[in-house]
Amino acid sequence: MKAYYYLLFRIYRYYKDKQNESDFQAIFSAFAISTLIISLVLFFFHGLLNYLI
Numbered sequence: 001m002k003a004y005y006y007l008l009f010r011i012y013r014y015y016k017d018k019q020n021e022s023d024f025q026a027i028f029s030a031f032a033i034s035t036l037i038i039s040l041v042l043f044f045f046h047g048l049l050n051y052l053i
Contacts, residue, residue, distance in 0.1 A: 008034055 011033050015026040 004034075007037075 008030055011030040012026050015021045015029040016023070019026075019029075021029065
């Protein structure tokens, strides 16, 4: 879980510092990117299980 929190922190800091977004925009961007990553991982494992079974 620490790795996930660190990933969220790094995404948040990127949007906060490099893109000069406000707090709300940076939180929303971090939420959107992390949701996309989690969705891709879940789709990958779902496809892998369907392929193997």
